[in-house]
Amino acid sequence: LTGEEMHLALSAASLIISRAGSTTIYEIANKAKPSIIIPIPETVSHDQRSNAYSYARSGAAAVIEEGNLTDSLLTSEINRIMGDENVYQGMSKAAAAFARPQAADLVANTLIEIANEHV
Secondary structure (H helix, E strand, O other): HHHHHHHHHHHHEEEEEEEHHHHHHHHHHHHOEEEEEOOOOOOOOOHHHHHHHHHHOOOEEEOOOHHOHHHHHHHHHHHHHHHHHHHHEEEEEEEEHOOOOOHHHHHHHHHHHHHOOOO
């Protein structure tokens, strides 16, 4: 997907099921969407598991380890989130609280300040 297609897909989704890359998690949070995160196993990617559980601790997501993933477990989690308005809204609010929509501006301004100090 292109960046624009990803933006549209995230905006249209009610619930997002995704891997746990840090950029992806922040994109999900910026859309304030509940999610089910399935991290790539640690043997392949050392940061995805910690990303997933860090995000889940905020209340914004459920985590299913790839080794535990079954059709019935995934269906059960989807039904749990989508079937309970309190759970759904709580996850949405937690995602919105986790988001840092001004992060790119903050980083850019910090880099400009550092560059100006060295001119």
